Amino acid sequence: MLRFLLRRDRVVLSAWVVLIAGVVLSVTGQYSRMFPTPDAALAFARDVAGNAALTAFTGQLTEPTLPGLIMWKIADVAFTLTALMAVLTVVRHTRAEEESGRQELLRSTPVSRLAPLATALGLAMGASLLVGALVAAIGGVRFGAAVAAPGLVFAAVAGVAAQLTERSSTARLIACGVLGVTYGVRFAADGSGVLWLRWFSPNGWSHLALVSGWVLVVPLVAAAALTALAFRLNLRRDFGAGVVPARPGSAGGDVSLPWRMHRTQLIGWTVAFALAGATMGGVAAGMRGTIDGAAPVMREFLRRYGSGEIGDTLLWMVLISLGGTAALFPVLTVLRIRSDETSGRAELLLSTAVGRMRWAAGHVAVAVTGTVAMMTAAGLAAGRGDLRVLTAAWLQVPPALTVGAVAMLAVGFLPRAAAAISFVMWLAVNMFGEIVGPSLGIGYDVANLVSPFHFLPRVLTGEQLTAAPLLGLAAVAVLLTSVGMARLRVRDLG
Template sequence: MTGTGRLLRLVLRRDRWIMPLWIFGFGILPYVYIAGFETLFATAQERVDYARVSAANTGFIALYGPLHGDSLGELAVWRGGFVPLMIGLAALLTVVRHTRADEESGRTELVRATVVGRYAQLAAALIATAGASLLMGLVVAGTMIGAGQPVAGSIALGVVFMLSGWMFAGVGAIAAQLTSSARSARTLGVVALGVSFVLRLGGDVSDDREFLAWLSPIGWVHRVFPYGENNGGPAVLALVFAIVTVGVSAYLLAHRDMGAGLLASRLGPATAAASLGSPLALAWRLHRGLLFGWTAGFAALGLVFGGVGSSVVQLAADSGGVDEVFSRIGGSGAVTDAYFATTAAVCGLIAACYAVQAALRMRDEEQSGHAEAVLSTSVGRFTWGASHLIFALLGPAVALLAQGLLAGVVHGTVGPVLAASLAQLPAVWVLAGVTMLLVGTWPKMASLAWGAIAACVLLLLVGSLLEFDQWVLDLSPFTHVPHLPGGTFTPLPLVLLTAVAAAFGGVGLLALRRRDVPR
């Protein structure tokens, strides 16, 4: 552990801009929801009616989790049900960035050449992330108490946010020990996060499968119900999970070599196959694992969402007045249509993460030195960049196709459900184009593309609730996607989004030809 303090200061200095953004950005969201609900509901009865309908709507449950109660605090916690997932993502990416990514780049080897203990780097990354999560929890508790909410419930909500970061910091630490590349570690962490979300969703939307939510760390923090039952049992489970994952990561670190992962990389052949004779073929070789993994994940989502869709029909039949009230608050007029429109929007945002990750692969190749080797041949920069961009565009299309097709087949309405999923593609392509633009013009800040996705998520979660001006909502490409199924389809927004994506991507590719590589 020698040198942990100095490495901790280094971590905090490197993340002095990024870390405060997610600490305070996520930390004030519950307060934002409280303010929005106070503005939205003129009377207590309106709030109760909204809570009754929301608690019975499977689409809302799929996105936000279960709602037990109708107080302002309970509504704010429920509406922020997607936030623990985002906190988990931020935490695991932070840990991977300061462990496996540094090791892959050779920075760890330089640090370990000094008087630094074996566990110091891992400890510094975990302490920084845990401290950031703790500070975020304090921000949540303080702002909610300031908003007039019960002290005990506010503290419990802060603990929920804190534990969400702690749990997935541990998951990120384990992923960093298993793989030999930061990209693979991030993928493993995101897969674990996705599985947790799907298990939570499957358990929440069906009473017969509630046990699934108890297999999910996200499901645990959803079942604390800070302003309702204030159940401490799930919080204890989450704390134990965080401690165990940190312990496992430390154990794994002691049983692997520097620069290597416990999951050994498969050695390739001594000579390249003839099929790798073009930049596109090389890009296929580099992206195929990512494509297969994301497609399999989206296929699983399609099976889950399609199966849940059948219970929505029964919900509409058993809940008198749900169709009418849901239509009044912005749905398509049918509970099933609104459910699949909600799941399509969620899948679109997830597919955007895939698009950004695939587009950033060219930046990874540049930083590792692989791009220089390729570009030292007759391969041009435009061709090399375009070969990666193709998979950032077509990969999400394949994944969304798998999700929409399987969801439609399971539910029995292939056409409308598949159309809802594929309608997200132009918005996804815009974010891929933004990434290409950053890689070409401002490569050192290419990771800001993740910030663009975060902004889209935040506008989805709080934009309508806070009644933002339409021009603010229009900054998200997903605002312009037709509300399908059930809504009115007009091709013009999709055509314009595709044109914007092409413009961003084209400018990025042209800029790539005019700058230094690497940069």
Template sequence: MSAATATKTAIPPSGGGLSRESHPLAGTGTLLRFNLRRDRVRLPVWIGALFLGTLSTLSSTVSQYPEAEDRRSAAGSLDSPAGLAMTGPGHYLDDYNYGSMLSHQMLGFMAVLVGLMSVLIVARHTRTEEETGRAELVRATVVGRHAHLTAALVTAALANLALGLLIAVGVGGQGTEGVNWGGSLLYGAVHTMAGLVFAAVAAITVQISQYARGASGMALAVIGVAYALRAAGDVGNGVLSWLSPIGWAQRTYPYVDDRWWPVLLGLALAAVATVVAYRLSTLRDVGGSLRATRLGSPVASAALTRPIGFALRLHRGMLAGFGAGLLLMGVMYGSILGDAEEMIEDVDELREAVEKIGGATIAESFASTVMIVIAVVAAVYVVMATLRPQSEETAGRAEPLLATGLSRTCWVASHLAVAMGGGVAILFLTGLGFGISGAVATGDGGLFLDLLIAPLAYAPALWVTAGITVTLFGWLPRITAVAWIVPVYAFLVGYLGQILDFPDWLNNLSPFGHVAKLPAEAMEWTPALILTALAAALVALGLAGFRRRDLETK
């Protein structure tokens, strides 16, 4: 028998159809199940937090405004440019029942959070996979070129559908006056629509940037622009609000007019953006991007040859983004100081929280109340920046660096220095914007220096946040996500706790709870020094842990 008889010729698929190997969506189901498996903790936490936050807000609204007169007073206090910019269009104020109050005060804020969740999901399951090299390995198997993007978008869609359904059922089932089932279904659908729009935006940005952080940053910038257009349109030219999907979400008017057609407009935008994303994905290679990487100098600058200079180069994009964002936040908060007394006079809980702080003027007390929000956003930057060494380690870029004469301590300490110093820098920028706009809004030039310095009082609390994060990175790198509890808890007990009158001991568990509430209070140096010492101890502990554990290698 000849050897030729042992060989069989491969038979191509009949009918001219595509084989499973060549189908662009091959393996999508498997990747989807894998994504859901990886996010089995993240997604329930996100969805649960947004759902419970909505229900608690509705419950708080009912308890704070039991009478129709109370709700009319609240509507009057928000019927100002500053109030509308922070909430939503004035049409909600025409019939300020519990449902319209919830939509007016929460939809814009929730759209930002849902957008953030969607952006992170898409970036995590697309660009991060390519950046780490895992996508290339997976694509070498029976996986189509569009499978990763499709699985990521479906994961985001399922998360947003679950959130929208939970909110609709949860809010509608409360039996609250003015909260009917028709409005609740629309209210939940609006959340899903906003999430789908920003997931599609992220699907485009991951094609443009070669790095997950850059892609997420561009998508978050789009969310910021959408929110700014919405605020500007609600205060002045209403056309601007129609340029923003957040404006579309608010103009569905749940519990007022119950318009469904803006939801269809958002879904159409999401569909178009998704088609664009798929088209753009065909124009690049796996691991590449549409934006060409700029050629660097053939000779490194003196700063890049030093650990601190190299770390600053890696962090500069995120630092600049947070700095610009917090500068604008400071300007926004400062611009409403002149209307602070009018805004809070009919909101008993907020007025009592402000009065509890004290201070020479309502403007100073109100500034002290919102200062915690600024500090929490700065803490988000600090956590992200402190975790940058973990990203470098996971991606395999730390190993070749540490194979040289660079010590582990020096490498992590350089990133820590940028994180902690950068946190102080963005606090200063916030104070600068706050001080300038606040002084102009109130006509009190002496307020400028007070508002410039006030955010800096939170620097020791930021350093403690960095210390906790680096301790987790050094000793327990698998659970570094626990570090996010620090800013989230600080916001819940530091800001909402003041309004909802939480016990003082809850606030004392947060490092931010021991900071003097400038400019209404005098600076207290003893807690600041203790927090600084605690931060130094935590940093030393984290560095010691990193020196002792094994490095993740590729």
């Protein structure tokens, strides 16, 4: 079973491992060039140590040295990516395989009931440990162990989520929701200075482990307990079903079908964005002072996002981050078209009076309305009724939908590679401008051109609201979506 999963994931899992280790390596090289002497590193560390805005995003600076600055810059990103890799790997090889019927075929052979879950957990945890070993070779054993720990915990979280529901999309939502909520707890803890809250977040455990290695006992115990719970739930539920029974769908035509398929996921995303907006908006509201009063290094960093009040600049950074995360929703919604195609559900649906365009358009409509709903919830929660903040949140919708439009184009022209293309695009939008590009020697202004969010007017930080970039992004999204749907209409299914 393990050899089989390794063969299936040899490309995807290798890409994840190389991505995470490569990002750490590139930041290590970048910071080594930026701070060639201990005095240079110490001067920068003094500038960033007391900045609550940056600390909220990166975590606490553990020590005023070059290794400490490298971990401060990239550790939280590595923790989150490792956790996401583990979640997607486990759900793909457990609940998604069971939902598709392939696991039933495997179970007809001499394979025990627990073998698929055990193998998926072993694969995800092994990949996390491999990432940790590579990071340890770059930045030290403690850093590597801290990076591997969230992968162990969230592999087990995904294992539990896969037992609770009979849908892989819902299982991913549950596991990623836990990741998002616990990330928000860590963000609030570091941003507000209430550091004991980090004990309630797996990412927080890894930040604590950078200082005290014994803290790694906590994620190990949590991973073991959650793994035992996942096995227990697996033995108690019926094959093909979840612990929480699914409700039968109501009678309805093709118009309501995409909504029924995505509504649970959409409600979960919307609630999560409201909580994230309230948490991060509360941290931003507590920031005082102006950018001009910050240290030179901080002033240069913050001016990439705006000018004027530090609180407004941080709030814009929060909304940009939420917008980049929200872009994952239209990607997953559009990729459901491909999932239905490969599972045979699309063929069954299209044997009725439903045409391909109505089938695809239903998913696209849910992607659009869902993204608007999520950003509305985040804007209302972050701004507490402030129309400026709500407007700034709505501005994130066109670039987020542009990323989803790339997924639709891929489903139309390159269906087998659609998932890989979509996730690479999403990661590039969120990481290339701030991390990967500068680490490769590309300036921030040039690297950020990859992201459609870079072209938005920064209305919270003094810029005027202009329609041209919004209309341009909307036009690109409509064009890519239309071309992808047109191709889907004429190509062979499967």
